[in-house]
Amino acid sequence: MANYDWYWTRVRSLDEVLPGFRARLLQFHDDISDAFFERADACAPGLIQDAHEHGEFELELGLRVSHMKSRIFKRSEGLSALADAIALLEFAHRPQTANNPFAVCAVDLLMSCYHTVDEAGYANERVAVAEEALAKLEPSAQCFTCINHAYTCALVDARRFEDALAAVAHYREVEVDSQTNNAAKLLAPLAAIALTALGRHEEGLAELEGMRARGVELGEYDQVLEVLLLARLERGDEAWALLERLDLGELRLTTACEYGRALVVLSRGPTAPRCDAHLDRLWTLHERACEREMYYYATIILQTHATVALARGRVELAARAIDAAQPILGRLRSPARMHAKFADLRVRLAAK
Incomplete structure (x- = not known):
């Protein structure tokens, strides 16, 4: 039985012992779906407490997973959610919940939270956790795709690009239901990132074109990644045409890094x-990342902002971005690589 089939069957069985619980829970899920997050946040503690006090620990796990998904996946919470994500993983692996399908979701959520906090700094730990989880899953398991996605993402963040491509190829070999397009929707963009990092830009673009060929609609991140690939292939007019068709007003922070990297390439042409x-937007995106304590994203955005500003002769903007990065770098788990990038930017700034 699928995760949510089990979940709702269990909820319905509690109608007599917990009157009104199902109605509150349905409203909770509706609020998450409709992005009424303040209402969902207010409702969650009471639902979780009711489930816990009635010994419904597996239902409690499902509630906590659903709430955490809204925080990490829909609101891109990072450091503010990390302690709760760690506590959720501990709860998920207690004897009374360890065999529940939602226990694997807790693994995925913690890896995703680490990715948001500092994707490079925690990359090796995420790889290890994903490998351990995958060793326990059959390809037919509902969570197999999610954990494979998290695993491949961690390999990319660890700069193990060939291993990431091997992971995608293996998933495609063992994918149980290819009609779901899971490999196309989730893993093709990661394959494209790995390929372009290896200088294989045409192949990376082919991954995205393959998504369209399978009827998959490219999301915001995928389209910005396509802009980056077109720019690296020196197809600047096509890159700009696509970029200007996108709604950049509410650009997600998870997309902002590729957006900045695309602008770096375009600033050379x-x-x-x-x-x-686009310089003002990059600065605003860095501010949003700092507000959400997504410091790795903030440093990448500032690095691209400074690079574009230098290329355009906007020395004062480049200096502001470089200075703004210094206190943020200290919050990274493994800042050496980014320190080197900003040191290079300072040298280039001094030469202006």
């Missing part, structure tokens, strides 16, 4: 002046 209009 004949259409570089068009990058000027």
